[in-house]
Amino acid sequence: xxEKRATENGVKKKGKRESYYGLYFLGVVIFLxxxxxxxxxxxxxxxxxxxxNVLIQIVPVLVLIIFFMGVLDYLVKPKTVSKYVGKGSGxxxxxxxxxxxxxxxxxxxxxxxxxxxxRDQGMxxxxxxxxxxxxxxxxxxxxxxxxxxxxxxVVLLLCYMIIASILEGKVIEMIEx
Amino acid sequence: xxxxxxxxxxLFSVFVSSEMISSVFTGELLRDTVIGSLIGSISAGNPIxxxxxxxxxxxxxxxxxxxxxxxxxxxxxxxxxxxAEAAILGTRFATARNILCxxxxxxxxxxxxxxxxxxx
Numbered sequence: 001x002x003e004k005r006a007t008e009n010g011v012k013k014k015g016k017r018e019s020y021y022g023l024y025f026l027g028v029v030i031f032l033x034x035x036x037x038x039x040x041x042x043x044x045x046x047x048x049x050x051x052x053n054v055l056i057q058i059v060p061v062l063v064l065i066i067f068f069m070g071v072l073d074y075l076v077k078p079k080t081v082s083k084y085v086g087k088g089s090g091x092x093x094x095x096x097x098x099x100x101x102x103x104x105x106x107x108x109x110x111x112x113x114x115x116x117x118x119r120d121q122g123m124x125x126x127x128x129x130x131x132x133x134x135x136x137x138x139x140x141x142x143x144x145x146x147x148x149x150x151x152x153x154v155v156l157l158l159c160y161m162i163i164a165s166i167l168e169g170k171v172i173e174m175i176e177x
Numbered sequence: 178x179x180x181x182x183x184x185x186x187x188l189f190s191v192f193v194s195s196e197m198i199s200s201v202f203t204g205e206l207l208r209d210t211v212i213g214s215l216i217g218s219i220s221a222g223n224p225i226x227x228x229x230x231x232x233x234x235x236x237x238x239x240x241x242x243x244x245x246x247x248x249x250x251x252x253x254x255x256x257x258x259x260x261a262e263a264a265i266l267g268t269r270f271a272t273a274r275n276i277l278c279x280x281x282x283x284x285x286x287x288x289x290x291x292x293x294x295x296x297x
Contacts, residue, residue, distance in 0.1 A: 026181035051187030136252035
């Protein structure tokens with residue numbers, strides 16, 4: 001009981017620290033905007049517009065992720081997570097992390113909270129790294145990549161990137177042990 | 178945190194141009210590959226932009242090794258997103274992941290282009 005309470009307090013403290021960190025970061029960025037506004041006011045307007053466009057683009061994915069997180073919290077139990085992407089998940093876990101990483105949409109940073117939740121429920125850190133690495137492989141953008149760099153280059157690059165992701169996952173697991 | 182990252186992306190899109198990026202390459206293969214990975218790491222945004230810049234760099238005779246490292250690091254290393262990643266997934270994890278991705282971008286680039294050149 002005591003141990004549980006201590007863990008809960010630890011999680012609460014960590015969460016508080018994270019939210020402070022986020023606020024400091026936002027404060028620094030706003031400060032940058034103010035300084036640059038004084039130097040180049042017209043550029044700041046363009047930067048704000050660009051940020052607005054990014055925000056509009058990510059809102060649908062953000063809504064989807066919040067929905068996923070809710071469903072995950074309600075339905076998925078740590079035991080299930082452990083089975084598929086936990087310590088004993090084996091080769092299935094690696095395959096799942098690679099394929100879901102490739103299929104996931106939207107910017108990388110909106111996936112962090114969901115991954116944290118999965119890790120809290122038992123997902124291996126190495127598989128989180130594999131998921132994040134394979135997000136770099138954007139299937140809808142492949143035709144454009146082929147247009148710029150050629151088919152052979154793209155196929156080779158993708159194969160080596162998958163190998164690199166596994167290598168990274170293994171090293172992360174060794175570091176996190 | 179998310180708002181901070183989005184605002185920072187806006188600043189990047191305005192203050193870091195493709196001309197600025199292409200001006201730092203030296204013509205030396207290995208150094209350019211490391212520079213490619215480094216610039217890809219600090220850049221952020223839609224991968225399409227990295228393909229367009231990569232295409233322009235190739236036109237300006239920058240080596241394919243450097244361009245490959247640049248486009249891989251663009252999507253795998255996130256210096257701009259690092260504060261968010263560290264705050265949510267832990268500083269140790271985020272630091273290790275980003276450093277590894279930086280090194281792997283160079284390795285993936287060398288492996289890809291070397292294999293490409295070996296194909297008749």
